[in-house]
Amino acid sequence: MTLAEQRDLLRDCLRLWNVEAQVVVGDDNVSVVAKDGVYTIVAGDRTVRWFLRTPDRPVARAVPSIVALLSRLRNALGAEGGAMPRFG
Numbered sequence: 001m002t003l004a005e006q007r008d009l010l011r012d013c014l015r016l017w018n019v020e021a022q023v024v025v026g027d028d029n030v031s032v033v034a035k036d037g038v039y040t041i042v043a044g045d046r047t048v049r050w051f052l053r054t055p056d057r058p059v060a061r062a063v064p065s066i067v068a069l070l071s072r073l074r075n076a077l078g079a080e081g082g083a084m085p086r087f088g
Contacts, residue, residue, distance in 0.1 A: 001066070006030045006041065013070060017079035034077060041069065052076075 001009075003025045010023045010032060021034035032039040037055025044050050044062065050069050051060035054076045063069040 003028075003030055009066075010041075010073075013074070017074055017077070019077050019079045021077070032073065032077070036078075039073060039076060041073075 007023050007025050007030055010030060014021050014023070014032070019034065021032050024031045024033055029040050029042045031041070039055070040053040040060070042051045042053070042060060048062040049065060050063045052063050052069060052072055053060040056076075061072075063072060
């Protein structure tokens with residue numbers, strides 16, 4: 001996933017979660033700048049896909065998948081998870 005694709009995905013997620021923040025692309029990372037701090041995502045290697053650094057955890061934590069990354073970011077931002085869709 002490229003940095004531009006990460007930026008676009010995060011912008012869409014922030015809108016979906018109703019979170020006021022900006023997404024900033026750096027040389028090797030993508031950051032979400034919110035009112036309570038900066039959340040930085042850095043690409044990992046083959047075994048760990050990403051690292052997420054949050055204002056309350058200055059040491060980045062390993063994240064194994066994009067789903068885990070988005071869940072962790074949503075929780076760190078204090079955003080509500082939407083209603084679960086029901087199929088049937």
